[in-house]
Amino acid sequence: MKLLLVEDDRETAAYLKRALGEAGHVVDHAASGRDGLMLAAGEPYDVIVLDRMLPGLDGLAILRTIRAAKVKTPVLLLTAVGGIDDRVEGLEAGGDDYLVKPFAFAELLARVNALARRPPPRDIQTALRVADLEIDLLSRSVTRGGRRIDLQPREYQLLEYLMRHAGRVVTRTMMLESVWDFHFDPKTNIVETHMSRLRAKIARDGAPELIHTVRGAGYCVREP
Amino acid sequence: MFRSSTLRLAALYTIAFAIAVVALGAVTLLTTRAALARQFDKRILFEAGAMAREYRAEGLSGVVQAVRERDRTPGALDYGLLAPGGGAMAGRLSAPGAPLGWSVIAVDDHRGEPERTRLYASVLPGGYRLLIGDDADRVEALDGVLIRAFVLAFLGVLVLGVAGGYGLSRGVERRITSINATAEAIIDGDLSRRVPVRGGDDELDRLAITLNRMLDRISGLMENLRQVSQDVAHDLRTPLTRLRQRLEASLASPAGPEAVEGALEDLDTILGTFAALLRISQIEGGARRAAFRATDLVDIARTVVDAFAPSAEDTGGSLSLEATGPAMIDGDPELLTQMLVNLVENALRHAGPAATVRVKCLPPERPRTGAQILVVDNGPGVPAGERARVFDRFHRLESSRSTPGNGLGLALLAAVARLHGAEVSLHDVNPGLEVRVAFPARD
Numbered sequence: 001m002k003l004l005l006v007e008d009d010r011e012t013a014a015y016l017k018r019a020l021g022e023a024g025h026v027v028d029h030a031a032s033g034r035d036g037l038m039l040a041a042g043e044p045y046d047v048i049v050l051d052r053m054l055p056g057l058d059g060l061a062i063l064r065t066i067r068a069a070k071v072k073t074p075v076l077l078l079t080a081v082g083g084i085d086d087r088v089e090g091l092e093a094g095g096d097d098y099l100v101k102p103f104a105f106a107e108l109l110a111r112v113n114a115l116a117r118r119p120p121p122r123d124i125q126t127a128l129r130v131a132d133l134e135i136d137l138l139s140r141s142v143t144r145g146g147r148r149i150d151l152q153p154r155e156y157q158l159l160e161y162l163m164r165h166a167g168r169v170v171t172r173t174m175m176l177e178s179v180w181d182f183h184f185d186p187k188t189n190i191v192e193t194h195m196s197r198l199r200a201k202i203a204r205d206g207a208p209e210l211i212h213t214v215r216g217a218g219y220c221v222r223e224p
Numbered sequence: 225m226f227r228s229s230t231l232r233l234a235a236l237y238t239i240a241f242a243i244a245v246v247a248l249g250a251v252t253l254l255t256t257r258a259a260l261a262r263q264f265d266k267r268i269l270f271e272a273g274a275m276a277r278e279y280r281a282e283g284l285s286g287v288v289q290a291v292r293e294r295d296r297t298p299g300a301l302d303y304g305l306l307a308p309g310g311g312a313m314a315g316r317l318s319a320p321g322a323p324l325g326w327s328v329i330a331v332d333d334h335r336g337e338p339e340r341t342r343l344y345a346s347v348l349p350g351g352y353r354l355l356i357g358d359d360a361d362r363v364e365a366l367d368g369v370l371i372r373a374f375v376l377a378f379l380g381v382l383v384l385g386v387a388g389g390y391g392l393s394r395g396v397e398r399r400i401t402s403i404n405a406t407a408e409a410i411i412d413g414d415l416s417r418r419v420p421v422r423g424g425d426d427e428l429d430r431l432a433i434t435l436n437r438m439l440d441r442i443s444g445l446m447e448n449l450r451q452v453s454q455d456v457a458h459d460l461r462t463p464l465t466r467l468r469q470r471l472e473a474s475l476a477s478p479a480g481p482e483a484v485e486g487a488l489e490d491l492d493t494i495l496g497t498f499a500a501l502l503r504i505s506q507i508e509g510g511a512r513r514a515a516f517r518a519t520d521l522v523d524i525a526r527t528v529v530d531a532f533a534p535s536a537e538d539t540g541g542s543l544s545l546e547a548t549g550p551a552m553i554d555g556d557p558e559l560l561t562q563m564l565v566n567l568v569e570n571a572l573r574h575a576g577p578a579a580t581v582r583v584k585c586l587p588p589e590r591p592r593t594g595a596q597i598l599v600v601d602n603g604p605g606v607p608a609g610e611r612a613r614v615f616d617r618f619h620r621l622e623s624s625r626s627t628p629g630n631g632l633g634l635a636l637l638a639a640v641a642r643l644h645g646a647e648v649s650l651h652d653v654n655p656g657l658e659v660r661v662a663f664p665a666r667d
Contacts, residue, residue, distance in 0.1 A: 083506055084558065085515070102495065154530050180531050184503070184562050185496060187569050193534040 001046040001116050002026045006036030006062065007078070008054050016049070019105050020112070033057025040066045045073050046116045049108070052079040052090065060093045067094035074115040076108075087183065106217035110169040128163040131223045133202060133210055135163055144202055154179065155198050162211065162221040171218035195219060230396045234389020241381045249374030256370060260363050265326075268344045268356050271301055275356075279348050287348065291315045301358050302331070302341065308351030317355045319343065328360055399428050403435070415443045445509065452505045456498070463494045500632040507559065507639040519560060521551040521585045521597050521663075528564045529583055536572055541579035543568065551585040551595035553663040555644050563640040566633040567599045567659055575603030575656070594646075594663035602656040611650045637661075 003025050007013040010031070017027045028043070030036035033054040040048055040062065048066075052059035063075055077095040079086060087098045097111050128135045132145040140156060142149045151159065157179045162170055172191045176182040180190075199211050208224035279287045291303045291314040304317025312318040319329050322345045330338040340360040348354055402420055409417045418439060419432040467490040474483035522545075529545040536543040564583070571581045584598040641648045641661055651658040 084503070100499075152530075180527060181558075182531070182561065182565070183558060184565075185499075186531075186565050188532060188535050188572070190531045190535055193538055194531075197534055 001112075002028070002044070003112065004028050004030065004036070004039055004043070004045045004048045004073075006030045006033070006040070006048065006054065006059070007051045008032065009051075016105075016108070020109070023109055025112075033059070033062050037062045037065060040073070041069055041071060047112050048073050048075045049112065050075055050077055050095075052077055052081070052086075060090065063090075063093045063095060074117065076111055076115055078103075078108075084183075104216075106169070106214075107171050107173060110171045110174065110218060113168045114165055114170065114174065128160070128166070130163060130166050130210055130221050132207065133163075133221075135160060142202070144204055145207065147204075149201055151198070151201060154194060155201065158194055158198055159202070162219065166221045169214050169217050169220045174218070230393035231389050234385065234392055238382060238385025238389060241385060242378060245374065245378045245381050249371070249378070252374070253367060253370050257363055257367060260366060264342070264358055264362065265344075268301065268342070268358060271303075271356050272344055272346050272354065275354050276346070276348065284348075284350070284352065287352075287354070288314045301356055304355035304357075306353040306355065308353075313352070315355070317341075317343070317357055319345075319355060322355060329357075331357065396428070403432065410439065415439070415446065448505055448508045452501060455501055459497055459501075460494055463490055463497070466490060467494065497632065500636060504632065504636050504639045507636070507643050515556045515558075516554045517557075518666075519553055519555045519557045521553060521560070521595055522547045522549075524557060524560050524564055525583045525585050525597065528561060528568055532565075532568050532572070536579065536581065539572075539577050539579070541572065541575070541577065541581065543572070543581045543583070545583050545585075547585040549587050551587045551597070552666065553595050553644070554666055555663070556640075559640045559643070563637050563661075564597065564599075566637050567661075570633050571599050571601035571603070571657070571659070575601040579603060588665065592665045594665045596660060596662045598658055598660045600653060600656060600658045605652050605655065605657040606650055608652075 001024075003020060005013060005016055005020070005027050007016065007029070008031055013029050013031065017029050020027045028039055028045075030039050033056045036050065036054070037057060039045075050059045050063060054062075059077060059079075063077070066073075066075075074096040075094065076097045076099060077090045078099055078101055079090065080101045090098050096115055099108060099111060126136065126138050128137065134143050135141075135156075136143075137160075142151055142156065142159065158175065161175065161178055173185070175191050176186070195211065199209070202210065210221055210224065212220045212222065214220050275287055275290065278290050282289075288305060291305050294300045294303055295315055302317050303315035304312065304319070305314040306318065306320060307313050310320035317331060319331070322329060322343055324345050324347065327343050327345070329341055329343050331341045332338055341357040342360040343355055343357040346354050346356075399422075406417050406419045418436045421429050421432045421436070423429065467487055470483065470487050470490065474487070525545050525547065529543055533543045568581060568583065572579050575581060580602045582598075582600045584596075584600065586596040586598065588595055637659075638648060644663055646661050646663045649660050649662070651660060
């Protein structure tokens, strides 16, 4: 994927550029708001990673400008201010996701991958399928190998979120935010608990595991 | 002195009143003068008529006699009767040149001094002329009396105005000075000072009360800031020191990735504490009220119980929700969720394995009371002496030192509750602890 990274801190930018490059992305880096705005408005990118506090032109102003110019590229905002209202403000300005510094690189990578748009399906999706596991989005029913699986509402939401991001890593925080709407970090491992229940329910004798744990990052649903 | 706004205002009012007094005096003077002049003229005309009647009844001799008689009467008008040729026949007045009708001439009075006289000349049958006059200065003499009265009134207004204005401005100035002194003392660093309130409920008192409330708020925020920096120093230094030692040790004896992983874990703990502190101080800053909206405590409780019940069950305990109907409050759902998560995690942790924790939502019991949320566990509870202190930042019961937690959970609970105007109380339910958060009635 082609990414634009707008970050003024030289060291952070160099680290992210190298790490994202190692993960297989092509990264353009802009060190100032002005350069960032020029690149964002001029070149097609898959995802823009935008620092909120930049010298000269701040991140939110850039975001508003490119959204006003009808640039629909997904934007991940990075910020050092983790205030409660700041996230809302960032999303209202047209951001698609929000990550508070300092963060683990795995978290950033997972979120960048989750943001990248896949080519739109030709038909409206009514079902998600990974190997023999299938979700019917209309009746909200789950089957594996044709056998029906009963899930609690939360477990269903969790599975749907994983399946929508099939093949990509989903972090614990991403799940807390999207499934439970928790924008803070509970001390208890609730994601792990729910995940192990979900795994137990969709496990089938002899069939391979579909939900994989990605060490140090999160979970991933993919074909074995 | 003239920089006092009250005094300026009083002076302005005094001048306005003085001008009003002068205008009133002038109008009174003019109307009185006109009325008096009309009355004097009427008296002269009446006498002229009387003389004409006298002539018709008694003839010339009757008129001569009447004139002489009146001349002798003190306070009467001045008269003069002239022959057709102009010779004086009777009376003090003799002005042969006076025209018919009204005129003003100078006549020598009884002391021989000239005196302005208002004269009315009429012709009796036979060509005799009758002159009737009156002292023209009598009206002006009355003017003098009126003017003196008004000058006195004018002086009175001036004196009262100046004295009243001075007194008023001194009173206001004294109170402004005390507000000023308070402000100066605060600028110099004594934030405990407050503006004195007299208790009269006037506008200056209301101003003082508002200022004092503002000062309370400011000192609350300052206290909060001080507390945060103290907390940061207190509770971040220890883990930072540990992290430093770990890194130093790994430098001395090149260790594997385990050492780095341990350091990262330490770092995450520190960042978590840091985030919690910032969040608490942000909530205590009170800037979140704008995000308040109608919220059902039952929805929040259901989300939290759903999320944590499996974890509770995995350790052999249970977490359940008891609610009869919606429990609506005005609040911030995100903060309330975090508050309840902290409460539930706290209860599960303190009650240990096989913890039975119940979350209860109560709708308002009576009008003018609010909804409540209760978290009841079956743990060892909190000793009565410790109950007030558990809400302090970093306070941890001795018994829980060995369990994870940064001691900020209940401080955050207290901050969220305060923001919502809710009251938190701890109750012993033998065995176990009940934490009750009672929200205020909705507007």
